[in-house]
Amino acid sequence: MIKRFVKDIEIRLAETAGFCMGVRRAVDMVLELAQHKGDRKIYTYGPLIHNPQTVELLKKRGIIPVQDLEGIEEGTTVIIRAHGISPQERESLKEKGVMIIDATCPKVGRVQSVIKKHAAQGYRIVIVGDAEHPEVNGLLGYAAGRGIVVSNLEGAGRLPAMEKVCVVAQTTQSLDEYKAIVETIRARVPETVVFDTICDSTEKRQAEIKELACAMDAVFIVGGRNSANTRRLAQISEAMGTPTFHVETADEIQGIALGRYNRIGISAGASTPNWIIERAVDTIQNKRLGSGARGWFFTLWLGSVRTDIYSALGAACLALAAQYLQGVSFSILQLLMASFYVFSVHTLNRFVDREVSGLRGTFREEAYAKHARVYVVAALLCMLLSLGLAYMIGFVPWLMLACVSVVGALYNLRVFPKGWRFRRLRDLPGTKNLFMAAAWALVIAVIPYVAWPLDISADMIVAALFIFSIVFVRSSLSDLIEIQSDRMLGRETIPVVIGENRTRKLLDAISLFLALLLVLSYPLKWTTSLSFTLFPCVYYMWICFELCDRRTALSAAVINGLLETNYVLAGLCTVGWLVALRLLA
Ligand code: SF4
Numbered sequence: 001m002i003k004r005f006v007k008d009i010e011i012r013l014a015e016t017a018g019f020c021m022g023v024r025r026a027v028d029m030v031l032e033l034a035q036h037k038g039d040r041k042i043y044t045y046g047p048l049i050h051n052p053q054t055v056e057l058l059k060k061r062g063i064i065p066v067q068d069l070e071g072i073e074e075g076t077t078v079i080i081r082a083h084g085i086s087p088q089e090r091e092s093l094k095e096k097g098v099m100i101i102d103a104t105c106p107k108v109g110r111v112q113s114v115i116k117k118h119a120a121q122g123y124r125i126v127i128v129g130d131a132e133h134p135e136v137n138g139l140l141g142y143a144a145g146r147g148i149v150v151s152n153l154e155g156a157g158r159l160p161a162m163e164k165v166c167v168v169a170q171t172t173q174s175l176d177e178y179k180a181i182v183e184t185i186r187a188r189v190p191e192t193v194v195f196d197t198i199c200d201s202t203e204k205r206q207a208e209i210k211e212l213a214c215a216m217d218a219v220f221i222v223g224g225r226n227s228a229n230t231r232r233l234a235q236i237s238e239a240m241g242t243p244t245f246h247v248e249t250a251d252e253i254q255g256i257a258l259g260r261y262n263r264i265g266i267s268a269g270a271s272t273p274n275w276i277i278e279r280a281v282d283t284i285q286n287k288r289l290g291s292g293a294r295g296w297f298f299t300l301w302l303g304s305v306r307t308d309i310y311s312a313l314g315a316a317c318l319a320l321a322a323q324y325l326q327g328v329s330f331s332i333l334q335l336l337m338a339s340f341y342v343f344s345v346h347t348l349n350r351f352v353d354r355e356v357s358g359l360r361g362t363f364r365e366e367a368y369a370k371h372a373r374v375y376v377v378a379a380l381l382c383m384l385l386s387l388g389l390a391y392m393i394g395f396v397p398w399l400m401l402a403c404v405s406v407v408g409a410l411y412n413l414r415v416f417p418k419g420w421r422f423r424r425l426r427d428l429p430g431t432k433n434l435f436m437a438a439a440w441a442l443v444i445a446v447i448p449y450v451a452w453p454l455d456i457s458a459d460m461i462v463a464a465l466f467i468f469s470i471v472f473v474r475s476s477l478s479d480l481i482e483i484q485s486d487r488m489l490g491r492e493t494i495p496v497v498i499g500e501n502r503t504r505k506l507l508d509a510i511s512l513f514l515a516l517l518l519v520l521s522y523p524l525k526w527t528t529s530l531s532f533t534l535f536p537c538v539y540y541m542w543i544c545f546e547l548c549d550r551r552t553a554l555s556a557a558v559i560n561g562l563l564e565t566n567y568v569l570a571g572l573c574t575v576g577w578l579v580a581l582r583l584l585a
Pocket residue numbers: 020021022023082083105106107108171172199200201202270
């Protein structure tokens with residue numbers, strides 16, 4: 001669980017940080033709705049989650065939070081968030097004639113049922129929780145006038161005399177406080193039935209924060225200040241005597257002096273999106289590295305990963321390896337063509353997909369949202385440059401690159417007729433990883449070397465398979481991380497179609513195939529001796545399999561950067577091979 005980032009710094013990210021099941025389910029339902037909503041107005045009854053950044057993103061997509069029923073118009077759609085609502089509010093919504101999408105967390109639904117049943121049996125209902133919290137308001141409605149809210153021990157001591165009570169807790173209550181309050185009630189009421197309705201996700205989160213607070217010099221809690229469960233995590237950590245910082249965004253970390261803390265723990269509330277947690281992790285790592293060369297290099301490297309410049313550099317490195325695998329002499333044209341093409345296609349695809357990825361919260365989203373126009377202009381310019389360079393190489397390469405670019409542009413667009421099951425190429429299951437790897441292999445290892453009549457040589461096939469394998473593994477691993485980070489991915493990704501375990505087995509098989517290909521292709525005279533020198537890329541792949549463990553305290557941006565470093569490694573191996581040949585000559 002512990003990842004040492006550099007020798008003297010230890011940063012630990014809580015395993016429980018990020019969306020809980022109920023919040024994730026609600027967000028997924030809204031994302032699904034957002035994609036097909038058309039002009040229909042969609043309201044969430046209260047903010048969907050206690051996170052201002054996500055609520056803002058939803059507003060941009062026309063999903064508006066309303067605080068009371070008055071603000072809701074007839075004929076619209078209303079989403080009930082994970083906290084649930086009272087039966088009376090539900091009735092009012094029905095009377096308004098709106099379409100109701102119920103995202104009430106099933107665990108909250110269970111508490112509602114317990115209350116309803118026991119209220120009907122004549123029990124008074126004691127709800128231990130925050131009187132102002134929407135979940136508690138909804139629960140009170142199920143008590144049909146027999147409910148009392150108790151928020152602390154003093155409140156329990158002031159309860160009126162009662163015959164029989166049913167005690168439940170708000171799902172995000174502190175377990176220790178709940179136990180103490182229950183004991184007080186038991187001592188005062190002859191017949192007390194108690195239900196442990198604290199959600200296990202909350203219990204695990206609270207247990208882990210105690211562990212973190214004990215082991216670390218300081219603890220950061222990331223999440224909305226209006227989120228009860230996030231505030232409670234900060235309270236628990238503070239109560240353990242550990243310096244605790246509750247921050248909503250990574251920007252707030254900038255003003256905090258971290259020099260005194262070598263061991264830093266990070267946790268987050270149940271409604272904190274992973275991209276916000278990851279930015280906090282990056283900021284803490286960056287700050288601890290300081291403003292010297294290490295910090296400067298880290299910022300620069302991470303910036304290049306976020307903007308796809310690192311991918312473009314990787315494409316140039318792979319193009320260099322492809323040239324020498326095919327035994328052709330060095331040409332800068334092919335490297336630049338690959339580099340411009342990769343930057344252009346990646347940027348344009350992110351632009352087309354920007355609204356959905358903005359809601360899901362990818363690590364690139366922030367940079368794209370800020371400078372969308374600059375990115376689009378740069379991407380179009382790079383596409384023109386790439387086509388121009390292809391034309392300089394030859395007419396057939398230009399024609400093939402134009403065809404691949406058209407297919408790439410059509411990938412996200414609805415090209416199939418209405419009524420078809422699949423309307424876009426990306427709707428075809430598993431296509432994203434396959435198309436991406438195939439496009440890289442074609443553009444880097446095939447297109448620059450083809451002429452008419454077509455002549456497909458063994459070394460071209462080896463180079464194409466090398467590029468395809470290395471890109472496919474990187475792209476699938478990246479999607480695996482996204483799944484582990486609770487992000488909703490579409491069926492265009494291999495891990496969603498075949499599942500995590502099968503994906504891992506598939507990637508193992510591909511890495512073994514690549515290892516065999518690199519070892520055998522030179523003795524079989526299919527390619528140059530560079531194939532041996534590229535073996536570290538396979539070894540690095542195996543290291544990456546270990547990296548893709550959600551428990552490492554590395555953000556998705558850092559992990560993606562490390563995955564893409566395999567491309568750079570291929571370039572470095574090629575340079576090393578060239579130097580060795582020269583020395584031996
Ligand atoms: Fe559901 Fe638990 Fe999340 Fe509350 S904290 S929404 S009960 S999973």
